[in-house]
Amino acid sequence: MKIDIKFTSLLLILGLALASCNNFLDEDPRDLVSPTNFFNTPAEFELAITGLYNTYKQNSLHGKIGLDRYYENGADIIGPNRVFDQVEPTQSYSLSESNISAISQGGGAPLTWQNLYAIILNANTILAQLEINESLSRDQKDLYGAETLFLRAYAYYHLTNLWGDVPYYRDNLPISEIQVLPRTDVQRIRTEILQDLQQAQDVLPDTYGADGLGRATKWAAATLMVKIYLIQQQWQPARDKALEIINNSPHQLLDDYAAIFDPNNEFNAETIFEINFVKDINQDDWVDHFTPRIRDEPKDPTKRGELSAALAARNEGFTGYGLAIPIPDYVNEFPMDDLRRSSNVVTEYLGFELNFAYMPKMWNVDQINSPRGNHGDNKIIFRLADVYLMAAEAENELNGPDNAYQYINRVRERAYEPDQPLSGMTQEEFRQAIYDERRWELGGEGHRRMDLIRWGILLDVVRSTEYRIWNPADNIQPRHVLLPIPPEEFNLNPALLESDPTNNGYR
Template sequence: MRHSIFLFALLVTLGFGVTSCDTYLEEEPRDLVSPGNFFNTSSEFELAIVGIYDIYKDNSLHGKIGLDRYYENGADVIGPNRVFGQVEPTQSYSLSESNIGAIDQGAGAPLTWQNLYAIVLNTNSILDQLGANENISQEEKERFEAEALFLRAYAYYHLTNLWGDVPYYRDFLPIEEIQMLPRTDKTMIRDEILVDLQQAQDLLPSSYETNDFGRASKWTAATLMVKIYLIQQKWLEARDKAVEIITTSPHDLLEDYAAVFAPDNEYNQESIWEIDFIKDTNSNDWVDHFTPRIRDEPKDPSKQDALSAALAERNEGFTGYGLAIPLPDYVNKFPMDDLRRPSNITTEYLGFELNFAYMPKMWNLDQINSPRGNHGDNKIIFRLADVYLMAAEAENELNGPAAAYQYINRVRERAYEPDQPLAGLSQEDFRQAIYDERKWELGGENHRRMDLIRWGILLDVVKNTEYRIYDPASNIQPHHVLLPIPPEELQLNPALLESDPTNNGYR
C-alpha cells in the first residue's frame, strides 16, 4: 500500500531524519516497528518530541524557504531579481495543479503537505501513548502532552492557512482510515486547536534553560492563539490574549531594531519562538535566499573584483542565491526616516552601489562561521513586536483607536528619532496605519501574505504593486488565496474532492 504520510517508527529507525519521497511512499506500514513498542520511558517520549521539532526544520517548512514561499512570495515586500526556472508560480500567480509539484522539488507544496501531516500523525501517536503510559510521572506526562498539542496545532494552523478545509483527525488512526478522510471545515479545526493551544499554554513553561531554547513556551502557544483569533475576527479574544502576553510574559521589545536579527543575539528578550538551527548538525539555507550572489553585483560590473576583495578582507562573501529581495514597490514606499529601513533595505555595501536592493536583516555574509548552505542562523517565528501590533489591530476593531495607540506607538518608538507617535486618526485611518506598520516592522518574516488575505485585500494590493520581473497583477484570481491540494494526494484519497470538486478553484 502506498501512502504519503511519514510513519513515526520510520523516523525513529532513521534517527528522526526526513527520508526521500521515493523511500517513504513505498514503505509498507506493517513492515515498520510499531510506535506502541517505542514509547515507554521519559527519554523515549523526549526523543519523540524532539523528532517533531526536527520535521519543522525540513526544507519544505522552515529549513529552506518552503513556508516563506506561501507567506511572503506574491505579496508586496519580497520577490526575485530574475526569472529562475519553475520556482515562482506562487510569485507570478501562474500556479496550477500541474505545476505545484514542480515548485523546488526539495521544498515544494507536496512535501509541505506531507510533512505537516507527518507531524499530525506523529503527535497523535505520542498523545495516544501518553494516555496509556504508567511509567512516567504526571508532571512529565503534562509537559509532553502540552508540547505535542502545540506542535500539532501549529501544523493544522499552516494546513488551514494554505489549503482551507483539510482532513482533520485527532486520534492515532491506521493509515487505511487516514487515506479515506474527507475535508473538514477550517472553522471547526481552528476552534478545536484553539482549545488545544489554551491547554498547552496552561501546561507549558514560561521560559526554558539554555539547553532547551527553541522549544515552544506558553507564550508561543498564546501568540499562535492571537493569530488564529485575528483570522476569525474574534477581536476581543485576540486583544485580551495579546495584552496577556505583553503584560505577563518575560518578553520585551529591544531598543535596537537591528539587534533583534543579529546572529550573535539569538533568543533575545523580544523573541518568543525561534526554530533552532546548528551549523554542521541541522543547518539551514534559507539565509542564502536573502544573501546576494556576486554574479549580480555590484551595479558597475567593472568593480566586481574590487567588491570581492573588500568582502574577503572582512571574511565575507556574496555567496547566496539573491532571490528573495525587496520589491521596488517596498523600496520606494518605505519611509526614508524610519530607523528600520537600513535593516530591511540596502542598496549599497562597503561603498559599492548595488544592482539590486536587499534585506540585510535576513542575510549572513560571514564565510568563516556561516558558509553557504551550512548556516546556524535561527528562524524567528514569533516576536513581541508582532504581538503589540496585533493588540493594536484588535483594539481598534473593537473600540476604535483611542486605546490602540499605546500598542502601535510602543513599536514606533524605536523606529523614529525623534518619536513620531500616531494620534487623531479615525478607525479606518488607524486600520490603514496598521496595514503599513506591519509591513515596515515585519517585512520578510512570513506574515505579510496571510495578513493581506485575512484583511481581504490581497488582490487589490497585488494589482497595485510594482514588481520587478513578473506581472502577477494580470494573473491573480480570487482562488489564489489558497493552494490546490497536490494531485498525488487526490489520487490516494478521492474523498478530498467530495466537498469541493474544484480543488480550491484550480479545476
C-alpha cells in the first residue's frame, strides 16, 4: 500500500513551496510557526516530515526529468532522440551561467537549488522544534530527528555533487543570516553529513509497515554513506558499510531483473529507498521521458496506424515524450547474451521495428492505470545490486580483486545463463569490469554521470562516445564536472562568489 501524501496549506505555511522565491525563502519560519500552534503532537511532526518527502517529488528533483538531467544526461548511456531546448546545454556541454537559468523543464537548476535548500531550511526548523518540544517521548524525538537528518543529508549530498562548495548551515537560522552565507568547503560538508547519517542509521528502523512504505530506513542512510565514502575514496569504510547492508539488512537480490522495475512490484525486496508516487494524487511524469511518442514510431511511418492499433488492443500507447533513449554506443556495446539487455535496450515492439532504441524498464505504456502525465511509478533511488557493486569496487581498491569477485559475481548470476563469473583479473582489469558492470546493471537509474566524475574519467568517456544528434566531445571542459551557481543566487548573495569568483570556472 502506498502512502497517500499530499501538499497541504500547512506545509505551504512552513515555506516548502519556493517557486516564487528569489533566494531560499522570503520569511523566517520562526515568525510564521509557533511551537504553541504547531509541532506539538506526533501527527504534526509527521506532517512536517512528509513535507520534506513531498519536496523531493517536485519536478526539479525526482518528479520529472529533474536530477536526471545532471546524473544521466551527458554520460554514456542516455541521450535525446531530438534536439530540445530544455536539456540541450547539459547534454551537449554548452552550459553557461546564462543558459542554466534559462532551462525551463522541471524548473531547471535555479529551482533544483531552491528546493534542496527548502528541504534544508525546513529540516533545521523541525530539528529545532524537536529540541524544545516537551510533549514527545525521547524515542519519538530520536526517530523524527533521525528521519529528518537523513532527508537533510540527502539534500546536501545532491548540492555538493552538483555544485561542490555550497552554503552550509545546520541551525535554525533567520533568513537574514541565510541570505549572506558564503560557500563552505565540500569536504567539511560531507564529513559532517556522514556523521548525521550514522546517527540516523543507528535510530531508523529496518523496515516499515504498509502505512510507512516510502520512508527512509536505516539501510537507506547506510547506502547514502557508502556513496559518499566512495566519492571521498575512503575504501575501507565504504567496503565495511556496504557489507553491513549486505549481511544485516532484510534486502535481497531478486531472481528476475525485470521484476525490480515492474510498477506492480514496488517496494520489493531489492529496493532500499524509493520516492513514492501515487496516481491522481502526487503523480509523476518522469517515465514519460523514457516512454516513446507515437509520432516517432515505428521506423516505417506507413505502419504507424498498425502499431497504434496493436498497442490499443493491449490498452497500451506510445504517449510519452521519448526524450531519453539509449545512445548508439550503449545499444551496440551492451552484451547480446546478457539477460538484462531486454530491460535496458529494445529495438522492436509487438513485431514492429522501432525508429529509436528505448529503455523499457523505465517506461510505462499502460493507458488504463498509467496515462500520460498521471503515473504512479515510484522512483527507485537505492537498491541492493548497487550496494554489491560498490562493495566489489571498494574491496578491489583496498586489496585487489581476489575477495571482490564474490560481490560482482553475485550481481552477474542473474545476468547470464549459464553463469559467467569473473576471475583471473588484475586490479586494473577488475576496475574496468566495475565500470562496465555498473553501466549494464544500473543504466538510466541516476548513477552514471556521478560514477564517471568520481572515477575521474568523465571527459575521456564523453570524448570517446558516439552520440546520436550532437557531439558533446567538441564542447566538454574540466569545469563541466560541476554546475555554475545560478546568477540570480549570487546577485542576491554576493558572498557566494567570495571563495571562488570564477563560479566553478564558468566566468
